[in-house]
Amino acid sequence: MACRRHPGLGAGRLVRRNPPHLCQPRRRGAVRRGSLGCAGGQRRSPCKGKVTRISSRLILIRHRESLWNREQHFTGWADVDLTAEGVVQMQDAARVLRDAGVDIDLTFSSVLRRCIRSQWILLESMHCIWVPQVLDWRLNERHYGALTGRLMSEAEMEYGHATVQMWRRSYATAPLAIDAAAAAHVAIDRRYAQLRSDQIPVGESLQQTVARVRTLWQQSISTAFRTSRSVAVVGHGNSLRALIKILEDLSNDEIIGVEVGNGTPIVYELDVLAVPPRRASEIL
Secondary structure, eight states, X not given: OOOEEOTTOOXXXXXXXXXXXXXXXXXXXXXXXXXXXXXXXXXXXXXXXXXXXXXXXXXXXXXXXXXXXXXXXXXXXXXXXXOHXXXXXXXXXXXXXXXXXXXXXXXEEOSSHHHXXXXXXXXXXXXXXXXXXXXXXXXXXXXXGGGTTOBHHHHHHHHOHHHHHHHHHOSSOOOOOOOHHHHHHHHTSGGGTTSOGGGSOSSOOHHHHHHHHHXXXXXXXXXXXXXXXXEEEEEOHHHHHHHHHHHHTOOHHHHHTEEOXXXXXXXXEEEEEXXXXXXXXXXX
């Protein structure tokens, strides 16, 4: 299946989406049962049984150009920094959000420096470096296994174009695993000290990436809207594809055709429930 960029991605523009399975259109003022912020149905506060709905935003931003993006290496969990151009690109993305009047109350990022630095640049450029920042390994890029660090062109010469494309674009097929020495190096990295050995990947399919991102969504990101109106996720191409699959309830075949470039921020408009309700003066 040919890849397509996520609808509306283009320089200097802001993409607004409304995931239908998470919330009804805002004009209806409704939230589906089991949707964001109200797992298992609408929750009512002990205060007169009222439910308060709050319009919230989820902003997805891919890190900007890294050194290995530019050189066409498979990067994955390798901790590669941004290029000078990547820094400028992130400043431009922040300007787009700022000009659109989008604020940020909380950010999530992977534990890889190209994402962390992108997050710093975003918040500094939007004059809100004081907002809480959550770093979580589950937002890391998909692990490319033995392909990590390889030039894409070299990998295609060794394994064939069709095989490399299958590793890159299929949903359930993982690339060749890294060797034991490389896996041990990840295991002793302090960033991953809290992980069990079976949680440290040696090569991931998109399906496996979706599984770990889904746990972060369920445990942390979705629940953040109970106290924050505008949440930004600074991620990688495949970890953001995983979130898009979850948000838009895309099929396995549909997500194969979605590509998130180092481009425009994607903003989801959500209607969520605050429990207990907050006063309007606290929301506006």
